[in-house]
Amino acid sequence: MDEKKEFRTMSGVPVASVYGDGPLPGEFPYTRGIHSGMYRDRLWTMRMFAGFGTAEDTNVRFKDLLRAGGTGLSTAFDMPTLMGRDSDDEWSIGEVGRAGVAVDTLDDMIDLFADIDLGQVSTSMTINGPAAILLAMYVAVAEQDGVERSKLNGTLQNDILKEYQAQKEYIFPPRPSVRLVSDVVSFTTHEMPRWNPISISGYHIREAGSTAAQELAFTLANGFAYVEAAQAAGLNVDDFAPRLSFFFNSHSDFFEEVGKFRAARRIWARWLRDRYGAQDERSQKLRFHTQTAGVSLTAQQPEINIARVAIQALAGVIGGTQSLHTDSYDEALALPTEDAARIALRTQQIVAHETGATSVADPLGGSDYVEWMTDEMERQAEEIFNHLEELGDGSILEGVYAGIENGWFVGEIADAAYRFEREVNSGERLIVGVNSFTEGGDEEIDLLSIDPGTEDTQLKRLKEIKQSRDSDLVEKALNRLSVEAADPEINLMPAIIEAVKVRATEGEIVQALESVFGTYVEKAFV
Amino acid sequence: MSKKENAPIRIVLAKLGLDGHDRGLKVVARMLRDSGMEVVYLGLRQTTEMVVTAVEQEDADAVGISMHNAGHLTLAPRIVKALEDAGLDVPVVVGGIVPESDLEAMAEAGVAGVLGPGSSAEDVATCVREAVAARGE
Numbered sequence: 093m094d095e096k097k098e099f100r101t102m103s104g105v106p107v108a109s110v111y112g113d114g115p116l117p118g119e120f121p122y123t124r125g126i127h128s129g130m131y132r133d134r135l136w137t138m139r140m141f142a143g144f145g146t147a148e149d150t151n152v153r154f155k156d157l158l159r160a161g162g163t164g165l166s167t168a169f170d171m172p173t174l175m176g177r178d179s180d181d182e183w184s185i186g187e188v189g190r191a192g193v194a195v196d197t198l199d200d201m202i203d204l205f206a207d208i209d210l211g212q213v214s215t216s217m218t219i220n221g222p223a224a225i226l227l228a229m230y231v232a233v234a235e236q237d238g239v240e241r242s243k244l245n246g247t248l249q250n251d252i253l254k255e256y257q258a259q260k261e262y263i264f265p266p267r268p269s270v271r272l273v274s275d276v277v278s279f280t281t282h283e284m285p286r287w288n289p290i291s292i293s294g295y296h297i298r299e300a301g302s303t304a305a306q307e308l309a310f311t312l313a314n315g316f317a318y319v320e321a322a323q324a325a326g327l328n329v330d331d332f333a334p335r336l337s338f339f340f341n342s343h344s345d346f347f348e349e350v351g352k353f354r355a356a357r358r359i360w361a362r363w364l365r366d367r368y369g370a371q372d373e374r375s376q377k378l379r380f381h382t383q384t385a386g387v388s389l390t391a392q393q394p395e396i397n398i399a400r401v402a403i404q405a406l407a408g409v410i411g412g413t414q415s416l417h418t419d420s421y422d423e424a425l426a427l428p429t430e431d432a433a434r435i436a437l438r439t440q441q442i443v444a445h446e447t448g449a450t451s452v453a454d455p456l457g458g459s460d461y462v463e464w465m466t467d468e469m470e471r472q473a474e475e476i477f478n479h480l481e482e483l484g485d486g487s488i489l490e491g492v493y494a495g496i497e498n499g500w501f502v503g504e505i506a507d508a509a510y511r512f513e514r515e516v517n518s519g520e521r522l523i524v525g526v527n528s529f530t531e532g533g534d535e536e537i538d539l540l541s542i543d544p545g546t547e548d549t550q551l552k553r554l555k556e557i558k559q560s561r562d563s564d565l566v567e568k569a570l571n572r573l574s575v576e577a578a579d580p581e582i583n584l585m586p587a588i589i590e591a592v593k594v595r596a597t598e599g600e601i602v603q604a605l606e607s608v609f610g611t612y613v614e615k616a617f618v
Numbered sequence: 619m620s621k622k623e624n625a626p627i628r629i630v631l632a633k634l635g636l637d638g639h640d641r642g643l644k645v646v647a648r649m650l651r652d653s654g655m656e657v658v659y660l661g662l663r664q665t666t667e668m669v670v671t672a673v674e675q676e677d678a679d680a681v682g683i684s685m686h687n688a689g690h691l692t693l694a695p696r697i698v699k700a701l702e703d704a705g706l707d708v709p710v711v712v713g714g715i716v717p718e719s720d721l722e723a724m725a726e727a728g729v730a731g732v733l734g735p736g737s738s739a740e741d742v743a744t745c746v747r748e749a750v751a752a753r754g755e
Contacts, residue, residue, distance in 0.1 A: 171636040183636055186692030191637075260638030260662055300641045387641075391715075391735040424735055425717055506644045513645045517739050526736045539717055616661030618647045 099132065099451040110453045117412075117453040121361035123354050123466065124454035125412040126377040131450035137415035138440045139216060139381065143168030143193040144427055145546045146553075147203035150193040154208060156430065160437060166216040166417065167204070168192035169226075176222040176263045178599030179550045189546035191427065196554045196599070198592045201229040202236070210234045214245035216291070216381070221263035223250035224276050225601050228588040231284075247288040247337060247381070250276055253314040253492055257501035259296035260614065263602060266493055268609035271580055273318060274325045279585040281332045288337045290318055291381065298341035299387045301509020304352045305469055307341060309476035310501060312359055316477075317489040319368050324489075329368050333375035342408040343385040344400060350456055351465030353411025356380065359470055382408035383417040389424040393525035393533030397421035402439050409449050410456055416440055426539040499617045506618065554597070561595040569594050570604040577608040627750055628656040629680040630672045632664040634693045642713055643684040646733075646742055650682075653743040666693075666700045673706055679750045680730075685714040695727035702728075709749035713737070 100106050109132055110116055110124070118128030127133060140162050142153045154165050170192040172184035178196050179188045188194050195201055205215075210233065219226045227248050231241045252269040255262040262269065273290060280289040294302075294311030302310065315336060322332050338356065342349050360378035364370040384404035389397045398421045405418050418436040420428030428436070444450055456462040477488065483500075484491025495501050515521035522528040569591040576582040584605075591601050631647050633640060640662055647657045658676045660668065673681060683697060690712060698710050709730035716724065716732050724732055730749035733742055 175636045177636070186689040187636055190689065255638075260640060301645075425715065506641075506648075509641050510645055510648045513649070513739075523736075527738075536718060539719075614662060616659050618644055618651075618657070618659045 097132075101448055101451075107451050109451075111455075112458040120365075120373070120376065121358040122377055123358040124457045126357065126379060128453070130412065130453035131409070131444075132453075135444050135450065136409065136413050137164045137214070138162055138437060138444075139164040139166045139415045139417055140433060140437055141166040141168050141216075141218065141383070141417050142433070143170075144191075144540070145189045145193065145542055146549055147193055147195065147200040148206075149189075149543075149546075151204055151206050151208075153430070154204075157433075157437070158208070158213070160434065161441070162437060164214045164216065164415065165208070167218060169217075169219055170194045173226075173598060174219055174221065174261045176225075176598060176602035178597045179547070179554055181599055185547075188550050190542055194546070194550045195226065195229070196550070196597050197557050197595050198229050198232055199553070199557055199595070201226075201233050205230075205233055209239075210237060211239040211243050214247075216247040216249075218249045220249055220252050220255050220259075220261055221269070222598055222602055223248050223252075224272050224585060224588050225592065225598050227276060227280075228585065228592045231589060232593050241284050243286070244284055245286045247291050248276065249291045249293060249339070251290055251293045251314065251339075253317060253496070254293050254296055254310070256496040256612070256614070257297060257310060257314075258300040258302070258505060262612045262614075264606065264609040265612045266496055268577075268605075269612075270317075270321050270489075272584065272605075274321050275583045275585055277318070277322050277332050278325060278327060278583055280335065281327060285335075288335050289332070291337050291339045292318065293339040295339050295341045295383055297505065298343065298385065300505045301387075301512065302505045303508050304343065304345070304348050305472035306476070306504060306508060308352050308356055308359075308469055309473035311338065311340070312356065312363070312473060313477060313480050313488055313492055315360065316363060316368075317492045319364070320487060320489040323368070329364070329370045330372040330375050333364060333368070333370050334372060334377075337414075338378055338380035340380050340382050340408075340413075341385050342382045342404040342411070342413075344388050344404060346403060346407045347456075347462055347465055348469075349404070349407040350411045350462055351469045353380070353382075353408070353413070354454075354457075354462070354466040355469035355473065357412070358466070359473060379414045381415040381417070382411070382413040384408070384419045386419050386423055389419060389421070390523065390525050391424040392530065394421050394425060394537055395533060396525055397424070398435060398439065401436060402443070405439055405443050406447065406449060409443055410454075412454065422537060422539060425537075427542070429538055429540045431538075499615060502617050557595055558597070565594040566591075566596045566600070569596055570600060573601065573604045574607050577605050626654055626656050627680060627746060628658065628676060628678045629682055629746060630658045630660060630669060630676060630678045631682045631684070632660040632669050632672070633662050633684050634664055634666065634669070634697065635685075635689055636663065637686055637689070638662055639686040639714075640684070642686070642735075643682070646682065646684070646713060649739040649742050650746065653739065655743070655746065666697050669697060670700050670704050670706065673701065673708055674704065678708060680746055681708055681710045682746065683710065683712055685712065685716070690714070690716050691720060691723060691727075694724060694729050698728040707753055709753055711745055711749055713742075
């Protein structure tokens with residue numbers, strides 16, 4: 093706790109670091125926060141997600157964000173990269189560099205992080221199906237710059253289970269995909285101790301339409317599933333669990349969100365200690381990133397989204413988040429402009445420096461309503477865990493596999509999404525600017541447009557790399573990879589690192605793995 | 619394509635390309651179903667050819683595609699043309715994030731309707747009905 097600095101309200105009233113009875117913040121089960129001093133000791137990381145066009149374009153945006161006071165990088169990849177396809181793949185046409193940055197080979201990754209000291213920044217990479225490949229590239233870039241892998245800070249999303257449930261960016265079937273996740277966990281546990289190998293994400297589950305309690309429960313269940321998978325792969329829970337992190341949505345129902353975040357910490361602490369045998373308190377402490385709810389942003393009167401984002405950001409902070417991305421007001425329409433991204437970052441800075449929300453840990457703790465809501469979120473989540481446990485004959489991992497296979501997750505999410513839509517439609521639920529208070533704000537706002545030349549530039553670059561590399565080395569590396577993929581005892585990371593270094597493309601590496609793992613095709617559930 | 623009077627409209631719904639955002643399309647599927655239409659839901663990662671085949675096999679009256687990836691200017695015209703090439707006089711309605719500045723280009727490409735975020739169940743059903751009716755004239 094900060095002993096020297098006295099914290100006062102705007103009017104000069106001195107305030108304590110926490111109010112109420114125990115368990116206090118920093119004490120099991122951490123309902124009230126994972127640190128005793130919370131934001132007095134350290135603000136959350138203001139981590140703004142960015143990526144578009146070529147690696148060079150995104151590199152410029154990264155450097156802008158760092159200059160503007162951002163403290164971590166967060167990379168958005170384009171759809172082909174997320175799906176493990178090269179820019180010259182037939183499926184990639186029209187999508188190269190559009191919704192994120194295009195990365196085909198190590199050279200793109202080198203450009204993406206040019207002039208940024210990877211030993212100093214922390215980098216989050218939002219990628220799942222091909223996560224191991226992008227991590228391999230990041231390690232290769234750093235080592236080329238003389239930064240040892242053990243010094244790297246960052247987070248790989250690498251949460252494949254929620255892809256089958258919500259975001260749908262899967263490549264291989266669930267079981268071999270979870271093996272890849274476990275390989276990454278095992279690799280970073282041994283070689284990259286400062287790296288977070290999975291960001292277990294409820295964000296996309298919520299965006300796809302789930303309720304707050306479903307977001308909470310599905311996400312934590314996925315977390316338990318990864319713990320079970322890593323334990324089955326021979327890892328000791330306290331060796332990897334401290335590095336698992338979470339990623340939640342912060343939506344507009346302020347108190348429900350705060351209750352959700354508090355319940356998440358309590359459930360994780362109890363389950364890790366009591367069920368998975370974690371002794372290290374760092375294993376029991378749930379750390380999370382928050383992003384404001386993209387789905388709540390309206391295309392109508394887009395400027396009013398700034399207010400939504402501010403309220404959602406405050407909920408994340410009151411809920412005790414470790415890092416935060418605030419959405420830009422124009423994101424219902426396009427990727428954010430630089431101006432809109434700046435306003436979003438400024439919104440966090442207002443919460444941090446003007447509201448006083450950072451002076452006291454868990455300021456809503458002890459509120460009858462918020463405590464009740466926290467209990468209620470936990471109760472609903474426990475019901476869902478029971479269901480999954482039954483599905484999996486006592487194993488949450490098997491229950492999650494079963495719920496994916498029989499469409500349970502997607503059905504639950506689609507039901508909730510439709511219920512919400514009908515409430516909006518009937519006027520039972522008011523959305524400002526959409527079904528109420530619709531006057532005004534008709535003037536068009538400036539939107540980011542992606543240079544249509546991006547695709548050509550990227551294709552040309554990829555062609556050049558394919559021509560200049562040593563194709564024998566590429567072939568050898570890809571062969572090694574498919575041989576090792578067939579043996580579940582072998583960790584695939586070393587072979588993937590070798591492949592990216594000799595300039596095998598992301599798509600080629602994925603194909604080598606697909607030849608062994610197969611491809612996942614979702615049944616079309618409505 | 620002449621249909622029996624009063625037969626429910628049959629619509630093929632699909633997502634083209636790699637984009638996996640299917641919340642909107644699933645909601646639309648249920649909206650259209652609740653408004654009395656027959657929905658053939660193809661789901662994710664459909665190709666132009668898969669959609670054309672489904673329209674033929676299902677004798678569909680309309681196609682709805684959903685996009686959130688800024689690929690609409692590439693993919694929507696392509697599907698309109700593929701349907702025409704297959705001799706199918708079926709309107710294409712696009713839902714998702716389409717900036718206002720692209721609406722004209724979408725209309726020029728032969729897209730029958732665009733449904734943006736916040737469209738109500740009624741907007742969606744009306745858009746499809748009108749698009750189908752316009753073809754019948």
